[in-house]
Amino acid sequence: MYSHLGARLAAVATRLGLRAPPTLLPRMAAAILASAPLAGCMADGRPVAVASDPANPAAGTAGVGYRPTITPYSSLRPATPLPWRERNDGVTPPASSTSDR
Template sequence: MLTLSGAKSAAASAARGRHFLFNWPLLALVALGLSGCMTATTHVAGADPADPAAKVARAGYRSTIAPYDSLRPATPAPWRDRNDSVAPQPKQDR
């Protein structure tokens, strides 16, 4: 596909009288190839993560099931008693 495109471009520029062939895909490929060879210019703010001697914070253990309460079915109780036990207390008159 690229060869056919290059051949068409060369034929068109030869017909127009231009002899210099400027190939954009080739230029992009060369630029990408050269940019891969450049050194990194950014600096790591802290310790190098690839350094095995770098000090790191200890990982603490927290259980994911520590506040677990058994959710087995409770024994049935009269609904009015259960409702009264969780209802807000009435305010006393002053």
């Protein structure tokens, strides 16, 4: 990939009538790699909002509330199990007096 970039830079320099030094690309790469670790040490340029500054003891805070996620839950245990026949009879549709046969 870097050789392709070097070839393109050389072609552009040749079209412009310039002669690029043969060590231009390694020097540029070394400069970028040397400055990249320092980019993390730079200070953020954005101003700190005064109202939300954590160092300000007079700063207001948002209200804190608690709302459980399982509020409508009600426990169904302990429940005594019914015999299976009674539970089955409870959901069976009523028998019709006329048969379709």
